[in-house]
Amino acid sequence: xxxxxxxxxxxxxxxxxxxxxxxxxxxxxxxxxxxxxxxxxxxxxxxxxxxxxxxxxxxxxxxxxxxxxxxxxxxxxxxxxxxxxxxxxxxxxxxxxxxxxx
Amino acid sequence: xxxxxxxxxxxxxxxxxxxxxxxxxxxxxxxxxxxxxxxxxxxxxxxxxxxxxxxxxxxxxxxxxxxxxxxxxxxxxxxxxxxxxxxxxxxxxxxxxxxxxxxxxxxxxxxxxxxxxxxxxxxxxxxxxxxxxxxxxxxxxxxxxxxxxxxxxxxxxxxxxxxxxxxxxxxxxxxxxxxxxxxxxxxxxxxxxxxxxxxxxxxxxxxxxxxxxxxxxxxxxxxxxxxxxxxxxxxxxxxxxxxxxxxxxxxxxx
Numbered sequence: 001x002x003x004x005x006x007x008x009x010x011x012x013x014x015x016x017x018x019x020x021x022x023x024x025x026x027x028x029x030x031x032x033x034x035x036x037x038x039x040x041x042x043x044x045x046x047x048x049x050x051x052x053x054x055x056x057x058x059x060x061x062x063x064x065x066x067x068x069x070x071x072x073x074x075x076x077x078x079x080x081x082x083x084x085x086x087x088x089x090x091x092x093x094x095x096x097x098x099x100x101x102x
Numbered sequence: 103x104x105x106x107x108x109x110x111x112x113x114x115x116x117x118x119x120x121x122x123x124x125x126x127x128x129x130x131x132x133x134x135x136x137x138x139x140x141x142x143x144x145x146x147x148x149x150x151x152x153x154x155x156x157x158x159x160x161x162x163x164x165x166x167x168x169x170x171x172x173x174x175x176x177x178x179x180x181x182x183x184x185x186x187x188x189x190x191x192x193x194x195x196x197x198x199x200x201x202x203x204x205x206x207x208x209x210x211x212x213x214x215x216x217x218x219x220x221x222x223x224x225x226x227x228x229x230x231x232x233x234x235x236x237x238x239x240x241x242x243x244x245x246x247x248x249x250x251x252x253x254x255x256x257x258x259x260x261x262x263x264x265x266x267x268x269x270x271x272x273x274x275x276x277x278x279x280x281x282x283x284x285x286x287x288x289x290x291x292x293x294x295x296x297x298x299x300x301x302x303x304x305x306x307x308x309x310x311x312x313x314x315x316x317x318x319x320x321x322x323x324x325x326x327x328x329x330x331x332x333x334x335x336x337x338x339x340x341x342x343x344x345x346x347x348x349x350x351x352x353x354x355x356x
Contacts, residue, residue: 006324010348015209016150019113025211043212
């Protein structure tokens with residue numbers, strides 16, 4: 001299936017908005033599309049930012065992966081289009097309270 | 103949230119103060135900013151810029167960081183002015199040294215190049231898509247990194263080239279970066295290739311062959327990125343080795 005329009009950006013463009021919600025960078029995370037099963041980096045998702053919110057679609061089948069809508073002091077996050085997200089934690093600093101082997 | 107504050111790379115809004123301005127082309131300007139408590143960045147990352155008008159109206163746009171990481175808390179952004187832009191005319195024409203605006207970043211952990219990487223690197227830029235790739239080139243040079251870098255840079259015309267003198271100087275040293283220009287509208291005099299978009303022949307003649315398994319970074323307008331990525335894939339490059347960053351058709355990412 002071809003793209004809905006050529007007026008999309010990619011997951012990188014949504015990363016600033018997503019940083020309001022997630023402590024970790026999502027662009028490098030691998031996500032699985034709940035519709036076609038494709039596993040791709042979130043950076044590769046097609047992102048539409050012209051709408052009132054942000055819509056990310058699977059680059060393979062165009063299924064909606066994620067929606068974010070911000071209204072005043074609330075953010076609505078819809079993640080049903082992704083089966084999972086797989087994140088690399090090596091860049092995170094451990095909590096100062098963490099024990100070395102915990 | 104208390105828990106989130108424990109992470110070292112938490113993205114947050116900071117204040118950037120303009121300390122220098124430099125024109126790159128008739129429509130693009132590099133802004134040097136001093137950022138309070140800047141945590142450092144990785145080449146390829148971007149920041150969101152928020153400018154707020156006196157009446158309270160504010161607009162956020164994303165701009166790539168052009169400078170290599172350094173220890174002086176300064177970053178450079180190169181901004182292309184768009185005719186109907188809301189933020190870029192302000193950033194390229196009205197901003198003066200001492201002005202302050204809000205920055206959120208550094209953002210992005212995938213479209214990045216790290217000095218630990220040693221494989222060949224192929225950079226492909228369309229127009230202002232050169233900006234994050236320039237941060238990678240500058241970082242590669244200053245780190246004396248051993249990777250072999252090549253840049254294929256597509257521009258409308260010679261006058262539209264960003265960082266022309268710097269790229270010219272770097273390309274004289276084969277350990278820095280090999281540069282190929284592709285002109286889409288007007289070429290320099292006696293240029294061997296007629297104006298046109300990047301095609302399979304140009305990819306075959308000026309980019310690393312797939313047997314070297316280069317990591318490729320493609321940045322530019324969406325249509326440019328789609329076509330460059332297809333050409334790279336067709337030339338045998340594994341899709342997993344191609345990292346992309348798309349600008350909107352307006353060039354101004356919201």
